[in-house]
Amino acid sequence: MKKILVIATLLFATSPFVVGQTQQGQSGGAASAASTADMEKMLIEIEKKSWEPLKTKQVEEARKLAAPGYRAIYYGQIKDAEETYKDINDIDMKSISFSDWKVTFPVKGTAIVTYKFDAKQSYKGQDTSGQSVATAVWVNIGGEWKQAVYAESRVEQGQPTQATPQQPTEKKP
Secondary structure (H helix, E strand, C coil): CHHHHHHHHHHHHHHHHHHHHHHHHHCCCCCCHHHHHHHHHHHHHHHHHCCHHHHHCCHHHHHHHEEEEEEEEECCEEEEHHHHHHHHCCEEEEEEEEEEEEEECCCCCEEEEEEEEEEEEEECCEECCEEEEEEEEEEEECCEEEEEEEEEEECCCCCCCCCCCCCCCCCCC
16 A cells, blocks of 8 residues: 555656656757757648648638748748638648758747758749648747748759858958
8 A cells, every 4th residue: 555655656746757858858948959949840740731731722720830920932922811711722732752851949938940851842823833842930939839930932943952162252452
């Protein structure tokens, strides 16, 4: 009986610490390498999930993922949240695949997610299929990750998708 009581007490006493660590990790606090990797995986999954409302044309689901003041850059235009939601009905997404995911945490509660995607899609009836690179900025608001900024740029045939370092130029007197 004492053994069961000791085990139950230990489980009860340690459970707030486990919950506290999980909540701290999700809110973007300082994290160990393992929890940083977990956060990266979670944010990649959230970013992938953000494409679902586009594919299924569910504007209300898209609204749930956006931070206040959301901005997007695509098809050569800067758009606010309402303009983006209107575009959902004009985009016909047939398929999409992702690669080259990178996640960084520049400050507490903020994540930058970059990746490549290859989509078969059209916008307002015009084919926009091809490979693009994308950046999404996610912010943690009240324990929930919300997308604040999204930008994509089409990769032209033969164009590298990795930055190449620029050589410093000499200043001439």
